[in-house]
Amino acid sequence: MPPCNSEDMALFAAATTVTIGDGSTALFWHSRWLGACTLAAAYPGLYNHSKRKKRTVREAIRDDTWIKDLRHGDTLTLLPDFIRLNRQITTAATVFSDGTQDTIRWNQEAKGQYTARSAYAMQFQGRLRSTMDDLVWKTWASGNIKFFAWLLMMDRLWTNDRL
Known part of the structure; x- marks a missing residue:
């Protein structure tokens, strides 16, 4: 996976990890469900070319809908990123658990719960x-x-x- 660009990564995406349950809540491009950063930050060319940027993980993976969203215009320059992302999704072999919601874990606290204090401390980390x-x-x-x-x-x- 290409390295994440910290300028492109939102604070929330950087501080959370999403665990896929039924895949109906986590967003395919905007949630950190597959790797160190969001797919939008890791694959900006594919993200910009995609017709539907707000698909959930379940919608996007089912019937390879995320690929269908890319089928327009000149896609030749997107081929290397497409192959890497497709391999990454295939390797992850995401299994949906019907009846189990997607969970979001706040990485800045040991309990995984969001606190304003930890978010504030994260913004000034390294200062x-x-x-x-x-x-x-x-x-x-x-x-x-x-x-x-x-x-x-x-x-x-x-x-x-x-x-």
Whole structure:
């Protein structure tokens, strides 16, 4: 499978894993049900060429409907990606369990449940913490002076040279 492009991957798709039950909830292109990222991010050429982008996994795999969605226009350039994706789907051998819903697991928590705290922490993961924040916000000064100092640190003051 081609590597995921983090710019194309949505936060939700990056933080969740979908387990297929009956396949009627998970989206073929937009859910992380097959591999490290969504199929839309892994195969952008196929995704852009597809007529129906909101098919569920069950709809798309049954009778190879996802292939029928690609049958229009010039498809020769899509052939290498098509072969890789078709092989990946065939190798996965997805079996649908009627009566069992698809499940979504939040990978950022041990229990698999979404929390706003874990989503917030994920957005700032890898960010270096500056001690300058403490110098501005923890000092004894009025709020407007703290705010002015923060704007100065962030280079957001509209001085003459910026205007």
